[in-house]
Amino acid sequence: MKAWSANAFPIPVVAVGAGSQPAEDEDFDYLPMPSGMDTFAPPRLPDQIDPAARATAVATLEGLLAAMRAWSFGSAGHPVVDLGGLDSTSLALINDALGQGEVSARVDGSPALRIQETVFAGIWRVIETDAAGRRLADRIEACAMPAEVAARSRAAARAALTPPPPPVGVMNAPAVLAELLHAVDKHRAGSAAHIVNLTLLPMNPADLTWLVEVLGVGPTVILSRGYGNCRITATALANTWWVQYFNSADTLILNTIEVTALPDVAPAAADDFADSIARLAEWTAALCEA
Structure with a gap:
């Protein structure tokens, strides 16, 4: 899996009106639409892992895990991990470790938001960009759905x-x-x-x-x-x-x-969030041994 860039964020969504078919959107590449429900599959890691990047990725994910375990699902102050200061190699490894899940979102405005759920339900990658598509912020949020989706x-x-x-x-x-x-x-x-x-x-x-x-x-x-x-x-x-x-x-x-404030089909549920904590702990341990 390649590192995400500000100009190539994988959000396969388009605005559609009632009864219409989705129109071509030149800014985004579409993922194939699945024919059935997806089941959890661990992300694929590269065959060769840089030791320094692995140490940084493990420390980042362990910090996220600790914050998730300490947080009461649905309460204020959900865990947020800033990725803006990471080097490209460590960031690419975190991308590989988290993978891409079932829910994507985009919120136009200033700044624009590009949001991708990871394979771990309730763990979201959030990127802010300016009008020219330049990345302004990059973070992980652990919650039902990043609050700015409904608020904006x-x-x-x-x-x-x-x-x-x-x-x-x-x-x-x-x-x-x-x-x-x-x-x-x-x-x-x-x-x-x-x-x-x-x-x-x-x-x-x-x-x-x-x-x-x-x-x-x-x-x-x-x-x-x-x-x-x-x-x-x-x-x-x-x-x-x-x-x-x-x-x-x-x-x-x-x-x-x-x-409604936000349709129920989009946010992660409490049970899924708890399951993600367990799965991410196992995956982080596997990353340590890779």
Whole structure:
């Protein structure tokens, strides 16, 4: 596995609207969409490991492990390890040791965020870049999901909106929008998600097009490959997300809108986080002996 660079971060996600197929994105390389659930497989280490780089990588991962063990999952102050000061050889070894997991995200803005879950659920690689794509910060965060994903999406969104009159051909979208606006108004931190399943509703292309235009697009796109192939796109309305599931042929099979702080399909669960601590401890021990 090659070291990640500021200009070639492997986030295979694109913003897509309701009922649409993913468009070509020249800035990112797409990973093959899996046909079933992934199972844990340890990352592959290089055949030859520089002793100094190994010592640095082991010390970094042991520090991360200690912080994860001391932290109560879901509480404030989650573990963060700054990688900005590491040499390229040690950084490349840490990349190899952590691998790439099932969830990727990007958050546009200043700075832009590129986020990749490692093979250890709840351990995230977070890179900040400027408008020219230059890397500003590089870190590991251990948590359900880096907090800036939801926070930056919420900060860029509107608390309410006044929709324009629907054009000819729009039938059911205004009723769906009214339901969403009511759910947004009633939403409070910690409340259950309000989900509108567009797949089960009589929505024609004009309905979907108007709904996309009215809701707008926020700064965040997430791809989750853990439970099928799921693309999650923030809208410009607060706490409102397109959640779209695709089959192995990348055909849309389930199209929903969720009013929630962050859809449940994206964050890591507490049980997965605990499992990652055990697996990372074993893998760090193996790295010491490599």
